[in-house]
Amino acid sequence: MRLFERAEAVRASAPLRWGLAAGAFAVALATRFAVDHLLPAGFPYLTFFPAVILTTFFAGTRPGLACAAACGLSAWFWFIAPFESFAVNPFVLVALGFYVCIIWVDVVLIHVLHAAVIELKEEKVRSNALLESQKLLLADQKERERQRRILQRELSHRMKNTLAMVQAVVSQSLRNASDPAKAAELASARIMALARAQDALTATSWSAAEVVDIVEASVAPHDEGGRFEISGPSVRLEAQRSLGLALAIHELATNATKYGALSNTSGFVSIRWDLSGSDGFRFVWAESGGPAIGEPPRSGFGSRLTLRVVPNYFAGSAIADYARDGLTYTLTGTRGSPEAEESGH
Incomplete structure (x- = not known):
């Protein structure tokens, strides 16, 4: 293959191509003159055939x-009788015909040979490209399979978490209610609150949800005439914290509708949150303008949910201040990170 590579290098340069043709002709002619006295009659083309073959192979068609034309004319003029003339006779025609046939066959064979080598190289390039494409497809298939397994594990994880939370909501609602119908209503409302939070999480592929989206989705069923003021920076909560916060807001809004600021026409609720340090999070629900309230005589599931269960999701704590003007609920803890949640699956 090195010969073919060298031939390609010569063919790529016009000066080299035509210089080789001229040089090969000159060497062939000089050699023919040098050995003329050693050769018997009938060998006019002896040194010219190799020149034409080498020129065609290395320099091109x-x-x-x-080179073949120059060699043929030189042989006709100097080495075919009558010498030093371009006379035409049967002997000359036979000699020239023989020369043309041999040269034509040689040139065609060399051309076909080079074309076959070029086709072979192109086929090799195509094969390498196909192999590379197959490798990429295989790698892509493996990556898709890996992603599918990850999604399956993720779906299983999310379903387990959601079912566990639903189970806790239902069991606690039934345990603390004397009326089965009332218990079913409470459980249904709390599950709907979870569903709204899940909608916010679904929009981000369950990696995290913005606090403002959770808050707005949770208070939407209770917001009549702009009774809520919502403010806070952009904060993304991981899935478990998002669901917990949605449940807490649902309980607070339900109690406000029954007993607090949303139970009359002049009450108002301020919802705000802020950050502290690298991971600190504080959420405040503050009611005003409602009827006078006091601390409930007994602690139900709603109170335990907002003061104990939800703070655990945030690795923090919560307090409820039953002031005369309205309830203020403050949740403090950490906001967590989606990356930490994913690595723990």
């Missing part, structure tokens, strides 16, 4: 044909 056109330089090869040019």
Whole structure:
């Protein structure tokens, strides 16, 4: 293959191609003159055939044909009787016909040979490209399979978490209610609150949800006439914290509708949150303008949910201040990170 590579290098340069053709012709002619006295009659082309063949192989078809024409005319003029003339007779025609046939066969064979080598190289390039494409497809298939397994584990994890939370909501609602119908209503409302939070999480592929989205989705069923003021920076909560916060807001809004600021026409609720340090999070629900309230005589599931269960999700604590003007609920803890949650699956 090195010969073919060298031939390609010569063919790529016009000066080299035509220089080789001229040089090969000159060497062939000089050699023919040098050995003329050693050769018997009938060998006019002996040194010219190799020149044409080498020129065609290394320089290409056109330089090869040019060299063949120069060699043929030189042999006709100097080495075919009558010498030093371009006389035409049967002997000359036979000699020239023989020369043309041999040269034509040589040139065609060399051209076909080079074309076959070029086709072989192109086929090798195509094969390498196909192999590379197959490798990429295989790698893509493996990556898709890996992603599918990850999604399956993720779905299983999310379903387990959601079912566990639903189970806790239902069991606690039934345990603390004397009326089965009332218990079913409470459980249904709390599950709907979870569903709204899940909608916010679904929009971000369950990686995290913005606090403002959770708050707005949770208070939407209770917001009549702009009774809520919502403010806070952009904060993304991981899935478990998002669901917990949604449940807490649902309980607070339900109690406000029954007993607090949303039970009359003049009450108002301020919802705000802020950050502290690298991971600190504080959420405040503050009611005003409602009827006078006091601390409930007994602690139900709603109170335990907002003061104990939800703070655990945030690795923090919560307090409820039953002031005369309205309830203020403050949740402090950490906001967590989606990356930490994913690595723990």
